[in-house]
Amino acid sequence: MSELLLPDGFKLHFEVHRDVSPVDLVLIHGNLASSRWWGPLIETWRKHRPGTSRSGSLILADWRGCGRSSDPRGPAELRMETLAGDYLRLLDHLGIAQADVVGHSTGGTIALSAMCLEPAKVRKAVLLDSVGVVGVRFGDEMKAAFRAMASDKALTATVIGSTIRGNDPQSAFFREVIVEDAYRAVRAQGLWLLEALEGLDLTRSLRSLRQQVLVLHGEFDTLLPKAESRQLASLLPNGRYLELEGCGHCGNIEAPETFARVLEGFLLEKPAELTRP
Secondary structure, rough: OEEEOOOOOOEEEEEEEEEEOOOEEEEOOOOOOOOHHHHHHHHHHHHHOHHHHHHEEEEEEEEOOOOOOOOOOOOOHOHHHHHHHHHHHHHHHHHHOEEEEEEEHHHHHHHHHHHHHHHHHEEEEEEEEEOOOOOOOOHHHHHOOOOHHHHHHHHHHHHOOOOOOOOOOOHHHHHHHHHHHHHHHHHHOOOOOHHHOOOOOOOHHHHOOOOOEEEEEEEEOOOOHHHHHHHHHHHHHOOOEEEEEOOOOOOOOOHHHHHHHHHHHHHHHHOOOOOOH
16 A cells, blocks of 8 residues: 655545466546445455466555545536546556556546546556446535535435445445445545536547446446446447346445456457548
8 A cells, every 4th residue: 555645735545466367457446436446346356266477566546535535625626627637647656657547437438538648558448337428417415415414324225325236334345345435435525426427528539548448237236327328439430339147336345256257258359440431
């Protein structure tokens, strides 16, 4: 575990797990989460698999207001381009010229923003139940819920638990990781992250990207519409849409073996010319 001090004084907490992944891979968590949400995937990949190369590194970081990173000091620090820039600076710090990237939910939007900012640094991308290309519009009821969650851990647990299919609210992982991470983030961010997603539109930027991108959407995800994931894949010149069978919004937690198999298959797939006319 390490900490990177960025030029604006922000402290970015990050971890590098070597010889775990088949490729150098950046994992970007979603909103109200942290890098700890990737734990089930890491444990899955640590299991012995004969004949499978594990020479790559997993690179994880907590974005602003999440996990062990610093709190944001204003709404500008939670704009997608700001968060994406933090991950790009981390790659520079680690001396990694190019890596693959996986983003979950809002992390998918951060991954896309990083690709738009510096396309050469990303080889392939996987977007798991990502926020759509034009962000999310939040009603007054949702904003009120976020305000209430900031002072009510039990409510936070109920809301975050509802996003995980088959969640066990009594499990140690849920109580000690998921709930604690969500409660920490909702207090640190307030409504700033919601405001950043409301003002988002990456439609024009995506058309210039040439990386292969796999857009995954849980079969039973009711938090974000499948139609928006399909639209996202269609806008990417080398985009591909796939439903993650049996999963809800958090396939990385709900079915890590399934998610790892699909992810690894895509990352190790030989490059193919998928560009649409």
